[in-house]
Structure formats: C-alpha cells, structure tokens
Amino acid sequence: MKLLLNINKENEDLGKQASNSANILPFNTLLNYCLSILFLACSFITQAQNLAPDAKKYILGDITVKGQTSFSEQTIVAYSGLRKGEEIAIPGEQISDAIKKLWKSNLFNDIDIYVTNIEDNVAYLEIRLADLPQLNELKIKGVKKSKFDDIIKENKLDKGAKVTENLITTTKNYLTNKYKKDGFLNTKVYINTIEVKDSLPTSRVNMVINIDKGEKVKVKDINFSGNEVISDRQLRKSMKNTKQINPIRIFKRSKYIADDYKEDLESLIDKYKENGYRDARILSDSIIYNNDKTISININLEEGEKYTFGKIRFIGNTAYPDALLNRILRIKEGDTYNGVALSKRIADNSKPDANDITNLYQNSGYLFSTINAVETSADNNIIDMEIRITEGKPAYFNRVSVVGNDKTNDHVIYRELRTRPGELYSKANVVRTVRELGQLGFFDAQEIAPNFKNPNPVEGTIDMEYSVKETGSSQIELQGGYGGGGFIGTLGLSFNNFAIKDLFHKDAYKPIPMGDGQKLALRLQASRFFQTYSFSFSEPWLGGKRPVQFSTSISHTKQFLYNYLNRRPDKSKSFNITGITFGLAKRLSVPDDYFVLSQAIGFQRYDLNNYNTGLFTFGDGYSNNFSYTIGLSRNNTSVDPIYPTGGSNFSIKAKFSPPYSLFNKVDYAGLKDERSDEQAIINDVNTTNTQKQAASDRIAEIDQERYKWLEFYKVNFKADWYTQIVKDLVLRPSVEFGFLGAYNNDRGIIPFERFFVGGDGLGNFSLDGREVIQLRGYPNQSLSTQDGGTIYNKFSLELRYPITLKASAKIYGLGFIEGGNSFDNFRDFDPFNLKRSTGVGVRIFMPAFGLLGIDFGYGFDNVPGSTGANGWETHFIIGQQF
Incomplete structure (x- = not known):
C-alpha cells in the first residue's frame, strides 16, 4: 500500500504543476510522467509476484509418482523438469512450469503436484497423474467404407493414437466442415469414447464416430x-x-x-x-x-459506371512489334471495357496452348518475361492502359530428366520428349511432351507433371523434370456375347510395353520382358461355329532413331457351316482363312507432325471345303486376296487417350488390289454373259434337274474363276472431335463413311471386304475383311443384307462426363444419339436415309482388362424385314469401339 500511495502522491503533484501552467503540459514533462507510471507499474507487478505472502523457498527432496501410467517414475520426473536438490518456491513458478510441461507432452491427464512432507528446509513432492487413453478400436458410421481411410489419415486416428479432448474436438470440427463444404449444411457429428476394461496397464478406449450428413441443401x-x-x-x-x-x-x-x-x-x-x-x-x-x-x-x-477502353500502349517490347501484339490482344480504342477478355488475352490460365501474349513470349524462349496491364488514366470513364512487358533473358533447357518410370526404359521416354538440353525454352513443346507421354499408354495421363527446377534468370537456364506414374500396360481380354449364331468367347493377352530383345534373358521375366514400348498380342476367339487365332507385333521406332512403326500380324480362322435343321455346326463343311500382314507407319513433319502416313501389304487365303452358302456359288475352291493399304491420319487429341477433352482425330484410308483384269487376259464380259445364260437355264421351269445341276456346276466354275484373285478397291473415312463444354463435360461428334468398288463392272464387286452395320460389334469374328460398324439400338449386323453392304455412312453425337479418372480405374458416363445405314450399291445410296437411335452408357477402364462398358440404346426405326421401332437393345462393349 505504501508504494501505491507514493504513486498517487506523485500524480497529484504533477496535476498541480499542469494546472499552474495555464492547463498546458510541456512535452518533456508529459513524457517523463508516462515513463514514471510505466516503470512504477512494472515494479509493482514484479514485486507482487515474487513476494507472495505465502511463498517460501525450500530444497527439493524426493519426488514420487502415483497414478495409472505405463511410464517409469524417472521418465515422468524428467518430463516435469524438476530436479532433486534444487531450490524452489512453494507456491511458485517452478511448480506451475512442471505441470505445463507434463500437459504439453500430450501423454497425461489429471495432473496434480502435492507437497507430501517438509523436514527442516527440505520439501518432498508427489506427482499424481494418469496416462492419456490410447485408441483401441474405431468405428465410423454414416459414410461409405471407401471414405474410412481418408477420415483416419486426415485426423490421425490410427490405432494407438492418444485420445485427447483436442483430438475429439478437431476431428468433430473437421468432419462437420468437410461435409458442409460438399453441400451438407446440416451435418452433425457425434463422437463417443468407451473405456476398455482389461488387465493391461495402458488405458485404452474404443471410439465411435457417427456422422449424420443429412440431405444436401x-x-x-x-x-x-x-x-x-x-x-x-x-x-x-x-x-x-x-x-x-x-x-x-x-x-x-x-x-x-x-x-x-x-x-x-x-x-x-x-x-x-x-x-x-x-x-x-x-x-x-x-x-x-x-x-x-x-x-x-x-x-x-x-454496379458502378460503365467504362470504355482508351489508348493502349505497349512498353518494353523489343522482341515483337506493337502491330503483332495488338493482333493478339484484339482490343481497340473505344471498345467496351472487358477486364476478363483483357486478362485472358494477356495470359489465359485456363488453356495451356491459348493464343495470348504470354504464350507468344514463352513459346519463343522468354520464360522469365512478365506482362502486366496498368491503368494510366480513367478520366470520363475512358481507361487508358499500358501493357508493361519485361522480356528478360531467353531461357535454354539445361538438364531434362524423367522420374517415376520403374518399368519403361529411359530411351522409350526420351525419344518422345520435345524439350532437349541446349534447346530454347518453349511452353508449347512442354505441353506437347506431356501429351506424347500420355498417349504412350504406359503412364497415368492425369498424373504427368512438368516440374521446373533451378530457374536461373541471370544465366538464362532452366532444368526440366517430368514426373510420371506408371500404370499396368498389359491387358487381359475376356469377352463373352452372342453373335454369328451363338455364344462367342474371347481370350486375349496384350503386352503394350513389351521388350522383345529380352526374350531370352531369364532375369527380364517380371513376369514378362517389358520396357521397350513394343506391343505383342495373342488372341483366341471361339464359338460352336468358328475358331480364330491371331498374333500381332509392333515396334513404334524401327531402328530406334525415327518414329517409324513396323507392325506384323498372322491370323487363322476356321468356320463351320450352320445346319438350319438341327441348329448345329456341320464340322464336315468348313471355310478356312489364313492371313498375314506387314505394315509401316511414319510420322510426318508437314503439314504438321500430328500427321501419320501408314502403308501395309496383306495376303489372305480363303479355302472352302464343301461350304455352300449364298455368299459363294462354289462350295469347294479357294480365293486369294493380295492388297495394299495406304492411310493418312491426324490425331491431336489431348493428353489422356481414354478420356480426351480436346482436339480431333481423323483418318482416311484406301485399300486396293492389283487390277488383274487388265493383264490376265480373261474375258470377264464373256463369263458374265455365260453366267447369265446358265442362270436362265436354272430359272427355266422346263429344264430338267440334270440340266439345272450342270448349269449350277458351270456357274460355280465361272465364279471360281472370277474370285480366284480378288479385285477391288475400298475407301474409309472417319473423324472425331472433342470439345470441353464445362469443366470435364466433353462433347464428341463423329462421322464415318465407307465404300467398296470394282475396277471391272463385268467382274463385279467381290463378296468379301463388305460392311455390316448395327449392334455392338461382338459378332465381328470373321477374317474375310468384313467391317462391323457399331450402331447402338439395333441387333448385330441387322441393318445390312446377308452378304453385307458396299457403302455406308454413320453420324454420332456423344456427351461424356467422368465419374473418376484415377489410375486404378477410369470411369465415365455418356449419352448418345446416332444414325447410320448401309446400302448394296451406289445408286441406292442416300446419306439422309438413316436408322436412328439414342441411349446412355458407362465406360470403365482398368489397366489389366482395358476398356469395358455397357450401353442401353433405343432404335427409333425398323430393322429390314420388320415393322415399327426396334426398341431397346443392351450392348456390352469391349475395347474402344465408339
């Protein structure tokens, strides 16, 4: 009280001095006055703490520990910071600090320190506490099991975790806020703990988290x-x-x-x-x-007032003239102010390949450039602007590396890189590299990331590291469905990252030689009516120096004639097809390097053994098909080949045989007339059976001559476009066209290589060159005649939305409308005479099994030979067919 009175007395004297000075307090006097009060207040607080009436100093004697704990007494005393023999004040800061240290360890609760005895000047203490309980079992209710791992990981709820009030509170708040962000504004979380009673010294509890999300608001x-x-x-x-x-x-x-x-x-x-x-x-x-x-x-x-653009000046640009920058900016004096367009035309962050000023500079090496739009005047609601450009020094790639490829050999990746050490930096080349790595199919396209390392604006260098995550590149094809008159089963093995050079190296089998980017496929397809065996191999970089793909395939199929009486195959009557193909495909540089020119030579041998059908007039004999195929394609679809979000893919292909009729000296016009005469004999009701049989045999001989070497030409065109509408919602329109023709009208169009429209494609078992054109909403091959069409067209519009694009499984849903039809000759061709359908479907891509899917399609039109709409059809999809 004495100290407080002295302070008041000094205040009173200072107040009198102020009054005597005409109520004006000099600055120095005021400053001294404030400092005096602050000093005296601090002194009073310090003395009050150190001189508590009941505080007394002792020498610390033994410290004992009691309570339910699994820690040793020595460990707990060490945690507290108290030491035997040291001088402490009771009560005092040292005791308080010891309790705080034990609390901060997050190991104990119910912590108290007591004085058990005082002898002379020695005080004996007892620490009473209990271990925090450990988490024994955790139950989560109200959410799917697939969410459990995330909840446990995010809140550190692993078995053995210390259960504190803070842990319970933070877990409750985390879950409440998490689901509120997802739209469940009425989320309530209840957390209960139940003590586990057993003989173990450690305190344990079971925790139950009950999450009531309620309905989305x-x-x-x-x-x-x-x-x-x-x-x-x-x-x-x-x-x-x-x-x-x-x-x-x-x-x-x-x-x-x-x-x-x-x-x-x-x-x-x-x-x-x-x-x-x-x-x-x-x-x-x-x-x-x-x-x-x-x-x-x-x-x-x-809302504020409306503004217009005034004068726009470029400052600091030496690499590009104002005229070029203005063409990219596309904003003129007097235009209505548009801040969004201005920002995007300077730097459009939503499109990595956008036509903006930033990309113009970054594609020319100016990685360290900065471009800012600054308003210099806004008088009369007219905004004058300066586009201030700091170009910086052009950047060159120093080191370029790839991480994450455990199976794929480095040279397979490095040959696809568009960014190489010593080359000028280009953002376009970085984006293209990411696409090329994604298109390989060996990595998760969603996880490929270009990482900039060690940027050095002074020296103008940058290191680039591409991070990849490998996925399973080998696939097992298991397929089942009805087509071609029965159940069709398929077993296929596709090794999409094969290494044939390690074929005889025992150590390379893990479980197969992999890493060189080659493709090897074995396929077996069978039903009661046919058996098909095929083998194919491709090397994408023949010789290892240029992107020239070499491919080869060998196949054999055996078909048995269908017996309409017992609905069984007649294995004494067969149709055997054996084929081999060699192909080369080269990536072009003009018009751009998205173009690929492909060429192939193929040979098929058709052998008929008592195989009499409407397709041939001869049941015993053979045909040879030697053909050359040339194609031009362009594919610039965005990174993920399973779910492209942009770009296009088109191809045009021509397949043709040599024009044998020009040099084999066969009179096909005469054979055609003779065939007509023999057919007239068969059609004549007055002809005897013997004469009819002789005429039929002669027609078979004529057709055997016509089809000994197949003569034809065939053209195919297909185009797809991908447009990202909103976020990951993608629109995919496509168009297809095919035409089969003959060089010599007297020889006619061959019965092979034809088009069969309709269905899901599971009936595509034949190797006679036929093409099955999938058209959902109709049965397999139902929109073509029995022998197939010679011309077709198809239009499709598909809307896709991804459910998940994770590496383990990519899933997306789709809706579609499409139309198409096939025709027997060009005279009947009408591109607007379409069989229409619509429906929905889902696709699931798993690395081990490839693309699987199911579609439900509704056909609006009739199938030939029936009346009324075809109605609903279910289609099972194997592979990327649509």
Whole structure:
C-alpha cells in the first residue's frame, strides 16, 4: 500500500504543476510522467509476484509418482523438469512450469503436484497423474467404407493414437466442415469414447464416430438487389455451379456447395467486367434457411459506371512489334471495357496452348518475361492502359530428366520428349511432351507433371523434370456375347510395353520382358461355329532413331457351316482363312507432325471345303486376296487417350488390289454373259434337274474363276472431335463413311471386304475383311443384307462426363444419339436415309482388362424385314469401339 500511495502522491503533484501552467503540459514533462507510471507499474507487478505472502523457498527432496501410467517414475520426473536438490518456491513458478510441461507432452491427464512432507528446509513432492487413453478400436458410421481411410489419415486416428479432448474436438470440427463444404449444411457429428476394461496397464478406449450428413441443401431461389443494368436472369446464368430449383434442368442440380458458391460470386463480378462495369462489387451476401429445408440466397450488388477502353500502349517490347501484339490482344480504342477478355488475352490460365501474349513470349524462349496491364488514366470513364512487358533473358533447357518410370526404359521416354538440353525454352513443346507421354499408354495421363527446377534468370537456364506414374500396360481380354449364331468367347493377352530383345534373358521375366514400348498380342476367339487365332507385333521406332512403326500380324480362322435343321455346326463343311500382314507407319513433319502416313501389304487365303452358302456359288475352291493399304491420319487429341477433352482425330484410308483384269487376259464380259445364260437355264421351269445341276456346276466354275484373285478397291473415312463444354463435360461428334468398288463392272464387286452395320460389334469374328460398324439400338449386323453392304455412312453425337479418372480405374458416363445405314450399291445410296437411335452408357477402364462398358440404346426405326421401332437393345462393349 505504501508504494501505491507514493504513486498517487506523485500524480497529484504533477496535476498541480499542469494546472499552474495555464492547463498546458510541456512535452518533456508529459513524457517523463508516462515513463514514471510505466516503470512504477512494472515494479509493482514484479514485486507482487515474487513476494507472495505465502511463498517460501525450500530444497527439493524426493519426488514420487502415483497414478495409472505405463511410464517409469524417472521418465515422468524428467518430463516435469524438476530436479532433486534444487531450490524452489512453494507456491511458485517452478511448480506451475512442471505441470505445463507434463500437459504439453500430450501423454497425461489429471495432473496434480502435492507437497507430501517438509523436514527442516527440505520439501518432498508427489506427482499424481494418469496416462492419456490410447485408441483401441474405431468405428465410423454414416459414410461409405471407401471414405474410412481418408477420415483416419486426415485426423490421425490410427490405432494407438492418444485420445485427447483436442483430438475429439478437431476431428468433430473437421468432419462437420468437410461435409458442409460438399453441400451438407446440416451435418452433425457425434463422437463417443468407451473405456476398455482389461488387465493391461495402458488405458485404452474404443471410439465411435457417427456422422449424420443429412440431405444436401437445395437452393430455393437466388435474389439480387442493386442491379439495374444486368437482369436477375443473366446474373443467375453467369453462376455456373450454384443454381436455384428448376424442375426442367437436367445437367445441373440446385445443390449448395460452399466452394462452388464462392467461385460463382467471382463469376458475377466477371459478368460485369465483361460488360464494362469494372467497379462492380458485391456489398453483401447472405443465406436464409427456409422452413422447407431449403435455403435462399440474397446478393446485394453495386454496379458502378460503365467504362470504355482508351489508348493502349505497349512498353518494353523489343522482341515483337506493337502491330503483332495488338493482333493478339484484339482490343481497340473505344471498345467496351472487358477486364476478363483483357486478362485472358494477356495470359489465359485456363488453356495451356491459348493464343495470348504470354504464350507468344514463352513459346519463343522468354520464360522469365512478365506482362502486366496498368491503368494510366480513367478520366470520363475512358481507361487508358499500358501493357508493361519485361522480356528478360531467353531461357535454354539445361538438364531434362524423367522420374517415376520403374518399368519403361529411359530411351522409350526420351525419344518422345520435345524439350532437349541446349534447346530454347518453349511452353508449347512442354505441353506437347506431356501429351506424347500420355498417349504412350504406359503412364497415368492425369498424373504427368512438368516440374521446373533451378530457374536461373541471370544465366538464362532452366532444368526440366517430368514426373510420371506408371500404370499396368498389359491387358487381359475376356469377352463373352452372342453373335454369328451363338455364344462367342474371347481370350486375349496384350503386352503394350513389351521388350522383345529380352526374350531370352531369364532375369527380364517380371513376369514378362517389358520396357521397350513394343506391343505383342495373342488372341483366341471361339464359338460352336468358328475358331480364330491371331498374333500381332509392333515396334513404334524401327531402328530406334525415327518414329517409324513396323507392325506384323498372322491370323487363322476356321468356320463351320450352320445346319438350319438341327441348329448345329456341320464340322464336315468348313471355310478356312489364313492371313498375314506387314505394315509401316511414319510420322510426318508437314503439314504438321500430328500427321501419320501408314502403308501395309496383306495376303489372305480363303479355302472352302464343301461350304455352300449364298455368299459363294462354289462350295469347294479357294480365293486369294493380295492388297495394299495406304492411310493418312491426324490425331491431336489431348493428353489422356481414354478420356480426351480436346482436339480431333481423323483418318482416311484406301485399300486396293492389283487390277488383274487388265493383264490376265480373261474375258470377264464373256463369263458374265455365260453366267447369265446358265442362270436362265436354272430359272427355266422346263429344264430338267440334270440340266439345272450342270448349269449350277458351270456357274460355280465361272465364279471360281472370277474370285480366284480378288479385285477391288475400298475407301474409309472417319473423324472425331472433342470439345470441353464445362469443366470435364466433353462433347464428341463423329462421322464415318465407307465404300467398296470394282475396277471391272463385268467382274463385279467381290463378296468379301463388305460392311455390316448395327449392334455392338461382338459378332465381328470373321477374317474375310468384313467391317462391323457399331450402331447402338439395333441387333448385330441387322441393318445390312446377308452378304453385307458396299457403302455406308454413320453420324454420332456423344456427351461424356467422368465419374473418376484415377489410375486404378477410369470411369465415365455418356449419352448418345446416332444414325447410320448401309446400302448394296451406289445408286441406292442416300446419306439422309438413316436408322436412328439414342441411349446412355458407362465406360470403365482398368489397366489389366482395358476398356469395358455397357450401353442401353433405343432404335427409333425398323430393322429390314420388320415393322415399327426396334426398341431397346443392351450392348456390352469391349475395347474402344465408339
């Protein structure tokens, strides 16, 4: 009290001095006054702490530990920081600090320290505590099992974890906020712990987490205030993710997701910036909970005034003239101010290959360039701007490396790189490298990442590291379905990253030689009516120096004649086909290096053994098919070959045989006339059976001569486009066309190499050159005649959306509309006479099994020979057919 009185006395004297100075306190006096008060206050607090009336100093004697704990007494005393023989004040800071240290260890609870005895000047202490319980078992209720691992990992709820009040609270808050962000605004989380009673010294508890997510909250309405220039409807439309309830909307649900809503608020301001209102802002936004368990969103806006662009100057550009930069910027003086367009034309972060000024510089080596738009004047709502460019020093690649390839050999990857040490940096080449690595099919396309290392603006160098994650590149094909008159089973083995050079190296079998990027496939397909065996091999870089692909395939099939009486195969009547093909495909450099020129030579031998059908007039004999195929294709689809999100893929292919009729000196016109005469004998009702049989035998001889060496030409065209509409929603239109013709009309169109339209393609078992054109919503091959069509066209429109694109399984759903048809000759061809269908489907890609899927298609038109719409068909899809 004495100290406090002295302070008050000094204050009183200072106050009198101030009064005597005409109520004016000099600065020095005021400063000294404040410092004196601060010093005296600190001294008073310090003395009050150190001189507590009941504090007394002792020498610390023994320290004992009691309580349920698995730690030794020595360990606990060490944690506390107390030491026998040291001087302590009781009560005092040392005891408080010891309790704090034990709490901070996160090992104990119920911590107390007691004085058990005092002898002379020696104090004896006892620490009483209990171990924090360990987590024994964890049960999670209210969510799918697939979410358990994430919950355990994110909250550190592994068995043996110390269960503290903080752990329970943070886990509860984490789960509540997690599901609220996903739109479950009414999420409630309950956590209970139950002590495990057993003989073990360690305290353990079982934990039960019960998560009640409730229903996702729907947005009943979105209301705006303060907007006059842009209507409520336009503003709601600009909010891409948050939508109010609308029963006719299909692709966007009216669920409230916090992160999406935050993004949509930015989209509202962007909408104003696109229309010249650069000062627009959101004054407030609020969420109102309605009685029907929905919410209403109220957004209060301030629009501001409309602006236009004034003069735009480029500052600092030496590499490119103003004229070129203006062509890319595409903004003129007097245009309505559009802040969104301005930003994107300087640097469009949504498109890595966008036509913007930043990419112009980065594709020419200026990695370290910076480009900023600065407003220099806004008088009279006219914004003058300067585009300030710091070009920096051109950058060159120093080191280029790849990490993550455990199976694929380095040379397979490095030959696909478009960025090499010593070359000028180009962002376009980095993007192209990522695409090429994804197109290999050996890596998870979603996980390929270019990492910039050691950027050095002074020396103008950059190291590039591509990170990849390998996926299973070998596939097992197991297929079953009905087609060709019975059940068809397929077993195939595809090794898409094979290494034939290690074929005789025992150590390379893990389980097969891999890593050189070659493809090896073995396939067996069979039913009661046929057996097919095939082998194929391809080397994508023949010689290892240039992207020239060499491929070869060998195949053999044996078909048995169908007996319509007992519906069984007649194995005494067979049709054997043996074929071999060699091909080369070369990547071109012009018009660009997305183009590939392919060429192939093939030979097929058709042997008929008492195989009499409508397809041939001879049942015993053979035909030879020697052909040359040339094709031009261009594929610039984006990174993931399973789920492309951009680009296009088109191909045109011509296949033809030598024109034998020009040099084999066979009178095909005479054979045609003779055949007509023999057919007339067969059709004559007055002809005897013996004469008919003789005429039939002669027709077989004529056709054997016509088809001894097949003469034909065939043209195919196919094109696909991929457009990303919203996020990962992709639109895929496609068109197909095929035509089979003959050099010599007297010889006619061959019965092979024809088109069979309709179905899912599982009936494509024959190796006679036929092409099965899938058209969902109709039975297999039902839209062509028995012998197949010679011309077809098909149009398709498909909308795709991914469910997951993880490496273990890529899954996406789709909806489609398509139409197509086949025709027997060009005179009947009508590209608008289509068999139409629509439907939905799903695709699942697993590295071990390839692409699997199922489609449900509805055919709007009739199948030839029937009336009315065909209706619903179910199709099982194997491989990337559509």
